[in-house]
Amino acid sequence: MTTDPAPPVLTTDLTVGGMTCAACVRRVEKKLAKLEGVSATVNLTTGRARVSHPPHVSPEELVASVEQAGYTAALPEPAEPSRSRGRADEAEEKPEGTRQERERLLITALLSVPVLVLSMVPAWQFRNWQWLCLVLAAPVAVWSAWPFHVRAARGLRHSTATMDTLVSLGVAASFSWSAYALFLGGAGEPGMRMPFSLLPSASDGMAHVYLEAAVGVPLFVLTGRYLEARARHGTGAALRSLANLAAKEVAVREGGRERRIPIEELTVGQVFVVRPGERVATDGQVTEGSSAVDLSLITGESEPVEVGPGSAVAGGAVNSGGLLLVRATAVGADTQLARITRLVTEAQAGKAKAQRLADSVAGVFVPVVLTLAVTVLGFWLGAGADPQAAITACVAVLVVACPCALGLATPTALMAATGRGAQLGVLVKGPQALEALQHLDTVVLDKTGTLTSGHMTVARVTAVPGGLGGEEALRLAAAVERGSEHPLGRAIVAYAARNLPGKDPLPEVGDFTATAGRGVHGRVEGRLVEVVAPDDELPAALADALPAAEAAAHTSVLVRVDGVPQALIEVGDVVRPGSYRAVDRLRRLGIEPVLATGDREAPARAVAASLRIEEVHARRTPEDKADLVRRLREEGRRVAVVGDGVNDAAALAGADLGIAMGSGTDAAIGAADVTLVRGDIEALGDAVLLARRTLGTIRANLVWAFGYNAVTVPLAMVGLLNPMLAAAAMSVSSLLVVGNSLRLRAWRPSPDRRRTR
Known part of the structure; x- marks a missing residue:
């Protein structure tokens, strides 16, 4: 009996627009999952969806499915080398936002500030001040909040509710109630005075208006999202700095003559010139000249590396010395710089376990909040409360609830951490690798090329x-x-x-x-x-x-x-100078080193003795290494394998975490979860510390996001939260999460840092 082989699975990236909160993320993922054989991971921070699908589901069908959910979708433009810098330049403009967004925020502020001041300072409330506030508040409630209304209406057409639904309803309810009070409730009488309180009060009955909430909600939400977008943009600074290393032109040497061509026209085998101070255009091998090249922005290596004829150089490196002639060995998407950028981008598309829980909560968050708001309104009215107090509590519930912080907790931290890791020469494939790094207690090390230089x-x-x-x-x-x-x-x-x-x-x-x-x-x-x-x-x-x-x-x-x-x-072979420090550092981090090599017993034990590694396994075949990893895992250990050769690939794939040296083979790098770009095992300690700091940041973000909603929603339900302050609190919650994640950009490894648990 034969079984048909499993059909191949394709991966397609989509650029998704219109997402504003974690509920949107959940909705897009669920919509895509309705297609046969399709699964998706959507990242709110990057606005991208990574979709796994069978061949019979076309990318156009994926785009159509996202659009049916009420969002925009498009296939990303092909990654052409010549456009790398252009995209980076465009990305640099994003923190400022579009002109329309800036103008909307500025005009909203100009119209809202007088309303807020007059509503909050009774001494400045002149005759008929409330009518001026109505005139100023009307364009804010309609034009400034128009993006929220449009997205809420779009969601309604697709039977969905998002954060925009809550904001739109809150603004509409506040403005409608105020207009009703002014025209029909006596609040429009000349000489009307309205005291301001941090807590809503029904003492003035229908004479109280909530125009400050009608303008405050759009103002604070627009401000929050504008600042949030700038901060989120900052988490990707490391990735953009890598993109900026790509050359736009290259000087090609042909028949003793030199001419400049666009980088996309360069082909493998052509010889190009790198003058002092210039960047190496693409990966290649030096054919003539000697110099020192600065690889700090690519591998994190702080010292310049001496190169000469026969030496390999990476695209993006800076020539610090003499003139070099280099023969191109890889171009475009095949270069080391392109692979690093691709790995970091893919890592940022993943989700940690905690974020998957947060997304599940966010998926039902908005419907639950809408239900609570209606329930609160009905309860207050049923209990005989003043309609103003009932509507105030209802609006406060709508406005204060915030799934945004839940959606931003992981992706912002992950983006900042993976970018920082790339700067330090550590490439992490995703959040699962970070989680595995955090819990390691055993690391299996290959000898040749890992603990030793490999330059035999x-x-x-x-x-x-x-x-x-x-x-x-x-x-x-x-x-x-x-x-x-x-x-x-x-x-x-x-x-x-x-x-x-x-x-x-x-x-x-x-x-x-x-x-x-x-x-x-x-x-x-x-x-x-x-x-x-x-x-x-x-x-x-x-x-x-x-x-x-x-x-x-x-x-x-x-x-x-x-x-x-x-x-x-x-x-x-000689032991790498950094191996002594690296092994000692791993011990201080609570990780036990194990040496497993295919070499003979004597050289294996000689290296182990010099590094004070107690557990040594010599003359191990690839199958033996994989069996060793399996046995260690059966003992309850959390095992990482560090290797650089084809014979390490099986063990790398079978471990809790595979770590490849950047100088290793494609098979080893392909099977690994983490790549140490500069081929220095000392970076492994940096990776462990970065993982622990990152996951600690994610946990802090989620605790804040869950805690914020757990505290503020009940306060709003019992009428102890002014809607305007609720809007401010909602915006601040997202900014705190993003700001906490941004601290990872400045993280620096401390070699002397001790393990604390």
Whole structure:
């Protein structure tokens, strides 16, 4: 019996407009989920929806579904390199808002301030002041609040209610009641005086008007959203700074001549010029010249990195020294800078567990508030209270309730944290990774390329007497290792290129095979060449050389030709300077380091001893590493795996958290949840501390958001909250949440910070 394979799932990003609160987020997600096989995650802060859907559901259907819910939707423009800076520039203008939004806020303030002053200061209430207030309040209640009315009406057409519904009803009720009191209730009499109180009072009966609430609600909500938009824009500053690193033009060297072309016309293989002080246009390899490049904005590396012919350079780096000629190795969306930006953007689309709970609450929040408002109105009137007091309590309930803070609690903190992490050289794929980072208690570390530099070199070649000889064995081994991504293989190839006499090109290899954790083999010039870990059956000369290599913590590989051992190649590596500090810091954070490597016991224990790592697992295959991770998790530990090679990919994927070195292979980076961009394990401590600070900020935001509504809504229900002050409190609640999140932008890791629990 055969089963049909699961259909592929596509991912489409949508730009969603018209969302103003967490209830809107919930509504868009539910509407999209009604399509067969579709699930969506909507981010209020970025105004984007990440939709997973089967191939038979087209992006146009997704857009139509969002529009049916009463919002606008569009597919984002293709990410063209030439437009990166343009989008960044546009983004920089957003904090100021559009001219219409600024004008609406300014005009609202000019019209509202006289109404607020006259309503709150009885000594300034001249004859017929209330009629002037009505004239000033009318355009505020209609024109200033028009966006709220339109969105509320749109929601009504789609049988939905949002924050705009509450604001619209609150403004309409306040203004309508005041107009009724002025025209029919005696409040329009010349010489009428109205005292102001922080608490609503029915002592004046129908003579009391609430025009200050009718203008105060739009004024405070518009002001709050304007400031909130600016603050939310600030949380994405780090991401925009990355976008600003993209070049717009590049100087290409062709046939000894130089010409400038738009960056989108640059292709892989072309050579371009980087002068002192200029940014490297795209990822490439230096072909001529030497200099120091500043990678601080890309990897967080504070010191300039020396580069020369053969060195790799990343697009966006600043040339701090001499003239460089660079051959492009990646362009457009394939560059390191583009990948970093993409990973940060994807991370900001996710949701923490706490936010999913908040969104669920927000989804029913507005209908519940509307029900409470109607209930309060009916209860007060049924209890024989003055109609003014009943309407005041009803309006206060409508205005004070605020799901906005719930919707902003996580995305603003997440945006600020992921952007700050990118500046520090830590790329986090999403909130789930942050949650896993916070609770880690064990980290499994690979040796080569993680704790050690990975920039190995051949220390010694020991050949079997009477065999092919050291140079020939090295030549054949280098030919086979040329197809390997492992640092050992790269070291052998580089050493052969520097030291073989004549430096003839390495021969071609056929039937190349790399076995993760074991070695490589292939056919060279008709002979089967194997480069593998040494076994127990070695010729005497090689067996005698092995203990000395192990004592020096060198890694040895055996070269066999047609099944016959020919040479032992010793490759030496050094422990990264930052590894000592990193391992010690992890311990102080309450995280136990474990070393797991495919290398032999002696070099593994030599490195572990130097770093004071007690638990060591040597000669581990990828399957063994995955089994080790599984066993540790079964013991109840929360496990992270740090690695940089293909042989780490399975363990990375099976851990609670996978962490890849930025200098590692694509397979490792693809399987990881966190990438340490500058390839420095010391950044892992920064990642843990940032995760703990971020989730602490999210919890504080949610406590405030839930607590605010839990306190203010009951106060409004019992008539102890003036509607105007309710509007101010509602706006302030959102600003406090966003402001708290903004503090993450200035977060700095403290190496001496101790673990506190």
